[in-house]
Amino acid sequence: MEQIKSVAGRVTSRGLVLAVLGAVTLAVAILSVAVSYDILEPRFGVWAIPTVGALDALWVVFQATEILARNHRQRARRVLIAGLALTAVNAAIPAAELALAAQRGGARLDLAVILTPVAIVATKTAWWIALPSLGRAVSSDTRQAIATRRQHVADRLEVMEADAAHRVELLEVAAELDARVAKAEAHYRETVLKAQQSTAETLHSQAVSTEKALTAKPVPAAAVAIPLPDLESWTPTALALPGGGDRATSGAPALDPAHPGAGDDAQVSATSGAPGEDAVMDATLTDMATVAGIEAPRRGVTLTDAQLDLVLRYLRHEQDPALSSCRQADRDFRAAGFKASQERVRGTWKAILTREGAEDHDDESADDPEDSTV
Secondary structure (H helix, E strand, C coil), X not given: CXXXXXXXXXXXXXXXXXXXXXXXXXXXHHHHHHHHHHHHHHHHHHHHHHHHHHHHHHHHHHHHHHHHCCCCHHHHHHHHHHHHHHHHHHHHHHHHHHHHHHHHCCCCCCHHHHHHHHHHHHHHHHHHHHHHHXXXXXXXXXXXXXXXXXXXXHHHHHHHHHHHHHHHHHHHHHHHHHHHHHHHHHHHHHHHHHHHHHHHHHHHHHHHHHHHHHHHCCCCHHHHCCCCCCCCXXXXXXXXXXXXXXXXXXXXXXXXXXXXXXXXXXXXHCCCCCHHHHXXXXXXXXXXXXXXXXXXXXXXXXXXHHHHHHHHHHHHHHCCCCCCCHHHHHHHHHHCCCECCXXXXXXXXXXXXXXXCCCCCCCCCCCCHHHCCC
16 A cells, blocks of 8 residues: 555555556456366365465565565566566466367367466566556655656747747748748849840940941041030130121120131231131131141231141132142232241142142242232
């Protein structure tokens, strides 16, 4: 009863298991006594009763002693060996009867004789399996402490299971979101790359077209030299374009400051042609000078060699057919208000005719008195 009940008299789980195994063992021992007595009584008579009683009683005692000695392995080993020996003896009596009955042949086999050795061996096996798992008998306080600890471990394990489930769910959702974000980022980068590719192709095409245009039609230096307006100092001003008949009334200058007709060169305009013709001539000479990369020739100012060559070429090809008389070219040159010595004019004119494969049709004569302008 000490093994079955606790100090407080409450039935424990260990005691309940032992009680069930004890009841089964006692029932098997009674069955073994009855069967063994029926087998041994014809041979031993009344001595069969104490014989089978002692064998089964010792078998039960050894089994109970094994429970009590479980804390001492050396003692429990001795009881275990003795119990196994008695188990073999008790099971051997009905087993031998079965063997003899089989040899006699035709004898009716009793079911109790068949079940007894099986029950004895199975009961001993049940004790051998269950007893090590029962552990030691402990007090109620110790059992309570163990139960509390087990409950704490169980609660902790349940929390760990829940945390693991939450972690798995979080990782699955995070993996799905990462995949969606990565797909969106890839689509965005692909769109940006396509836009850059389209821009690069457009700019390349435009650059090729611009390069071809610049190669075929270079921008004049005068266009590049035009200053851009400044936000702080810009005021609207009419451009000095040729052919403007109403500029004098609009307040804008009649001619570009680079051309004669105002300021110090006013006296030259008196000898020049019509204002409209002078403006056309000045505009043409300015364009030719821009292409040649030199300063535009100015009336009343001694011209350089390059400017003199430019003006004489203009005077030669202004007429149809082209002018070939040096004397007439010198008259037109001075009538237009340009300044250079007669010697320079004649030398430059001959150089122009030589380049173009033409001849001077003037007769060799003395210099004109009015051509002595330096």
